[in-house]
Amino acid sequence: MFENNSVAKLLKIKYPIIQGGMAWVADADLAAAVSNAGGLGVIAAASMPAELLEEQIVKIRKLTDRPFAMNIMLLSDTADDALEIAVKYKVPVVTTGAGMPGKILERLKPLGTIVIPVIASTAHAERVFKQGADAVIAEGNEAGGHVGEITTMNLVPQVVDVISIPVIAAGGVADGRGMVAAFALGALGVQIGTRFVCAAESNVHINYKEKIIGANDRATVVTGRSTGHPVRGFKNKLSKEFDELEKRGALPGDLEKLGAGKLRLAVVEGDTEWGSLMAGQSAGLVKRIEPASAIIEDIISGAIAQIEKLKRFAD
Numbered sequence: 571m572f573e574n575n576s577v578a579k580l581l582k583i584k585y586p587i588i589q590g591g592m593a594w595v596a597d598a599d600l601a602a603a604v605s606n607a608g609g610l611g612v613i614a615a616a617s618m619p620a621e622l623l624e625e626q627i628v629k630i631r632k633l634t635d636r637p638f639a640m641n642i643m644l645l646s647d648t649a650d651d652a653l654e655i656a657v658k659y660k661v662p663v664v665t666t667g668a669g670m671p672g673k674i675l676e677r678l679k680p681l682g683t684i685v686i687p688v689i690a691s692t693a694h695a696e697r698v699f700k701q702g703a704d705a706v707i708a709e710g711n712e713a714g715g716h717v718g719e720i721t722t723m724n725l726v727p728q729v730v731d732v733i734s735i736p737v738i739a740a741g742g743v744a745d746g747r748g749m750v751a752a753f754a755l756g757a758l759g760v761q762i763g764t765r766f767v768c769a770a771e772s773n774v775h776i777n778y779k780e781k782i783i784g785a786n787d788r789a790t791v792v793t794g795r796s797t798g799h800p801v802r803g804f805k806n807k808l809s810k811e812f813d814e815l816e817k818r819g820a821l822p823g824d825l826e827k828l829g830a831g832k833l834r835l836a837v838v839e840g841d842t843e844w845g846s847l848m849a850g851q852s853a854g855l856v857k858r859i860e861p862a863s864a865i866i867e868d869i870i871s872g873a874i875a876q877i878e879k880l881k882r883f884a885d
């Protein structure tokens with residue numbers, strides 16, 4: 571079906587669906603399940619010390635012979651280590667987030683690694699295009715975790731207009747309708763995070779998954795704008811405390827202290843009040859825990875059904 575899709579061809583995958591590179595969430599188990607289902611599974615380096623990251627790469631190669639990616643979060647202290655591990659293990663695809671990946675492109679492009687930066691503005695898209703990126707992931711404000719200001723609806727077509735490499739849409743995509751909408755805006759693939767948090771193969775604490783399944787459209791909020799690194803996650807005691815500190819003009823250092831270790835607290839310990847439950851606005855679309863293969867099949871069949879409706883412009 572996607573034989574002529576340039577993202578599927580570039581990545582040698584069946585469906586142009588890329589799993590989000592979610593710190594603490596995106597391990598070899600989840601990534602292998604996504605890759606085995608025909609998407610691109612992603613291991614997030616951000617939360618992993620070097621030995622654990624190496625172990626996870628060895629593990630995913632046992633679990634799948636399909637392509638997979640490593641996500642390098644550029645704000646992380648271990649980004650340089652992760653880059654060298656990507657080289658050592660010849661990881662086929664690297665996605666980057668939360669910064670400008672000039673150094674990563676310089677190191678990996680000569681080796682033939684496919685590099686796909688996440689960007690949140692047209693200026694960033696143009697920069698990484700000139701630096702040799704193979705594609706970009708244009709991530710809108712609806713996404714979970716660290717977010718830019720522009721919505722997916724506006725970001726994607728404006729990015730498509732300024733670069734001539736494939737654009738993958740992220741932020742607010744969780745089902746077939748979202749995938750078709752992304753393609754209507756000119757994207758040639760989608761990145762999905764929040765829905766894969768609830769995959770059966772995801773090792774995220776059940777409390778976190780249940781929060782997503784119980785969420786409505788207004789369940790998330792962006793905090794931390796004053797730090798320069800705004801983050802979207804569930805409204806809870808932590809987000810309220812963060813908001814209050816920010817309103818009182820707290821120093822970035824104090825806000826950082828409040829945030830430290832809170833993603834782990836949510837993902838590993840299942841603390842839904844004081845943990846940082848990063849999630850996108852699409853949490854309201856996620857209805858159940860199901861295998862990654864069922865998620866991907868539902869997205870593809872939903873997209874086909876939606877296209878049929880669109881052809882008739884009617885119900």
Ligand code: TUI
Pocket residue numbers: 593616643645666667668669670688689690694709714715716717718799801848
């Ligand atoms: O990176 C993400 N999502 C993330 S990273 C993360 S861990 C974190 N924890 C605490 C504070 C901040 C982060 C959780 N979720 N998505 C990709 C993404 N990249 N979204 C936006 C950007 C981005 C932003 C600025 C990319 C480039 C950029 O460039 C700014 C610059 O000039 O450095």
